Amino acid sequence: MKRDSFTDLNSSIYYTEINDASEIENLKEFLHQEELKRFNSYTSDTRKQSFVLGRYCAKKALQKYSNINIPSSIWIEPGVFNQPVIKAPNMGETKVSISHSRNAAIAAVYNESHPMSVDIEQINASNRDSIYSQLTEREKSIVQLSGISNMDRILTTLWTAKECLGKVLTTGLTCDMKLFEIDTLVLNKDNVIECTFNNFIQYKTSSILYNDKLITILIPKRTNICLRN
DSSP, X not given: OBOTTOOOOOEEEEEEEOOOTTHHHHHGGGSOHHHHHHHHHOOOHHHHHHHHHHHHHHHHHHHHHHOOSXXXXXXXXXXXXXXXXXXXXXXXXXXXXXXXETTEEEEEEEETTSOOEEEEEEOOGGGHHHHHTTOOHHHHHHHHHSOOSOHHHHHHHHHHHHHHHHHHHTOTTOSOGGGGOEEEEEEOTTSEEEEEESSOTTEEEXXXXXXXXXXXXXXXXXXXXXXXX
8 A cells, every 4th residue: 555655564464265164163273362352252263264264364464463473462452432452562553344244355555654444344235225225325425326237246345345444443333324425436457346435434444345345445545545356
């Protein structure tokens, strides 16, 4: 990533997809003892899988970002708003964003001076009506004028963009959805959909299609990022 007059844009993003459920057990070695307690407290195999995949991605991203040798020594604790908080020495300015969807997860590690967030969602036609019902009239017009034929991709893009904004604001989607209104939506030459916000003009998102999933990254508007699928 690049930004004018800003030299420290170091960040790390890690994505994984696990198709063999037996591999989940092998990933437990990345968990801190406190994370392992939380993992064992879940009764749902699906919840266990999403938790360990998210923590695994976060630890792998942290390893590259800070050259950590023992991933299990890092504890990523849920904050008061359930946001991931890194508990480790000399990590005061380091933040992490985590997202998971079924058998996949992604995490971004970054310096708090340059906020960002990530979200991943399975593109599913069954979500079409529920997402569309949350759109403002402006957003419905944007969808119609986008020129993108894949309606489910567009709607999932809008949803993940708002999820990312909720994460970076530490509010989640608990506010009036009108506050998260999308202002522009453009498909660029790299097949990446870029969005900006009507009320939070300082941020933008880039959404890339990867198989049947959509990965969205939110960064400051004046920062440039290069994505390839």
